[in-house]
Amino acid sequence: MSVQHALLGLLEQQPHHGYDLKQLFDKYFAPDRPLAYAQVYSTLGRLEQRGQVRLEAVERAEGPDRRRFAITDDGRSELERWLFEPLLPEPHLQAALYAKVVLAILSGRPVEPLVDAERHAHLERMRELTAIRRDGSLQIALLADYCLFHLEADLRWLDVTAARVEELRRQILRVSQKR
Amino acid sequence: MIARMGVSLTTGRSEPDALGRIEPGGGSPPVVISAAGLVKSFGQTEALRGIDFSLARGEIVAVMGPSGSGKSTLLHCMAGILAPDAGTVTFEGRQIERLSEGERTRLRRTAFGFVFQFGQLVPELSALENVALPLLLNNVKRSIAEAAAAVWFPRLGLEGMERRRPADMSGGQAQRVAVARALVTEPAVVFADEPTGSLDTIAGEQVMELLTAAAAEQNTSVLLVTHEARVAAYAQREIVVRDGRVSGAAR
Numbered sequence: 001m002s003v004q005h006a007l008l009g010l011l012e013q014q015p016h017h018g019y020d021l022k023q024l025f026d027k028y029f030a031p032d033r034p035l036a037y038a039q040v041y042s043t044l045g046r047l048e049q050r051g052q053v054r055l056e057a058v059e060r061a062e063g064p065d066r067r068r069f070a071i072t073d074d075g076r077s078e079l080e081r082w083l084f085e086p087l088l089p090e091p092h093l094q095a096a097l098y099a100k101v102v103l104a105i106l107s108g109r110p111v112e113p114l115v116d117a118e119r120h121a122h123l124e125r126m127r128e129l130t131a132i133r134r135d136g137s138l139q140i141a142l143l144a145d146y147c148l149f150h151l152e153a154d155l156r157w158l159d160v161t162a163a164r165v166e167e168l169r170r171q172i173l174r175v176s177q178k179r
Numbered sequence: 180m181i182a183r184m185g186v187s188l189t190t191g192r193s194e195p196d197a198l199g200r201i202e203p204g205g206g207s208p209p210v211v212i213s214a215a216g217l218v219k220s221f222g223q224t225e226a227l228r229g230i231d232f233s234l235a236r237g238e239i240v241a242v243m244g245p246s247g248s249g250k251s252t253l254l255h256c257m258a259g260i261l262a263p264d265a266g267t268v269t270f271e272g273r274q275i276e277r278l279s280e281g282e283r284t285r286l287r288r289t290a291f292g293f294v295f296q297f298g299q300l301v302p303e304l305s306a307l308e309n310v311a312l313p314l315l316l317n318n319v320k321r322s323i324a325e326a327a328a329a330v331w332f333p334r335l336g337l338e339g340m341e342r343r344r345p346a347d348m349s350g351g352q353a354q355r356v357a358v359a360r361a362l363v364t365e366p367a368v369v370f371a372d373e374p375t376g377s378l379d380t381i382a383g384e385q386v387m388e389l390l391t392a393a394a395a396e397q398n399t400s401v402l403l404v405t406h407e408a409r410v411a412a413y414a415q416r417e418i419v420v421r422d423g424r425v426s427g428a429a430r
Contacts, residue, residue: 123411123412126408129412130413149409151408152408
């Protein structure tokens with residue numbers, strides 16, 4: 001799960017305070033594992049250093065100042081790059097893949113290209129593993145099988161997600177309107 | 180361990196393979212069969228909505244996509260089993276839909292082979308007779324046809340089972356017989372529609388190993404319809420059919 005890209009995706013919608021970002025992040029990406037405030041601020045700090053977000057305003061309220069951040073053009077192109085570049089096909093990618101799908105929906109981008117790119121990357125890796133298991137010993141074949149089954153499971157999840165993307169889009173957009 | 184394996188055992192799949200094949204494109208093997216603008220409807224349902232696709236000589240391509248996406252319809256149109264409403268299928272320079280029904284039947288017998296999910300062996304015939312059948316239909320003498328069929332059995336892992344009927348074989352064994360029957364005429368193209376669909380993992384692997392290795396030796400192209408990624412990984416590339424169209428850039 002890439003916290004920095006998730007934050008960029010949320011900031012692409014509109015500028016936010018760190019507090020809002022944490023609430024949104026927890027709601028969309030990690031209802032079961034809330035993000036620590038410290039991580040939100042340290043991530044924002046890193047993004048700011050790289051010029052991918054900028055401090056838009058400091059609001060003085062009761063208590064500490066509230067710093068509002070906005071995405072920059074560099075941040076937008078980094079988000080774009082990450083979204084459509086397939087992840088390295090290794091098992092257990094679900095959190096990162098899920099984040100990509102949600103961010104594509106939130107930002108009104110099509111989901112199919114990223115699903116197709118990921119499927120293609122997965123199948124490339126599975127072709128390599130199939131060749132390895134064909135030419136290797138049984139031990140190698142069984143280890144390759146382990147990877148193949150997990151990559152296949154990821155792909156099945158992607159297929160199910162792709163098939164239900166319209167439903168997911170409606171639910172996510174409903175949640176984001178309710179805020 | 181697993182992660183390290185990926186690094187140390189990576190194969191160079193973009194290199195030309197043993198037959199000198201690289202990616203389709205300039206300087207690559209000739210196209211053996213292609214579809215252009217294929218459209219096919221069943222009543223109100225548009226199964227294919229403009230498909231362009233081509234298969235090179237010796238190439239193995241997986242056709243993936245959700246149920247009802249049009250994968251099998253694409254296979255049936257390319258094999259000349261179904262006539263498209265619009266568009267053309269060209270096999271070795273000839274448009275299939277312009278052939279007479281008799282010529283199309285001859286093409287299916289001599290130049291194409293088929294493997295389906297189930298029920299394709301003739302139950303009254305032995306395994307050996309099933310493999311010999313396409314040769315007999317092409318007027319090869321029975322003794323020659325059966326000798327050619329017998330050659331396959333050691334490779335199928337079915338030596339000694341030549342006289343068994345399909346009903347006395349396991350699903351995996353019967354499917355290996357079906358693969359031999361599809362390849363025995365050394366066809367230009369094998370159309371395989373979910374060939375492992377009714378098998379368990381290991382039996383399915385044996386079928387795929389057999390199909391892909393034997394097709395490669397004969398330089399037979401394979402159009403492989405499957406929804407299983409592990410099966411698709413035996414192909415050299417994949418296309419994804421979604422809502423009757425080829426998704427993404429790959430053709």
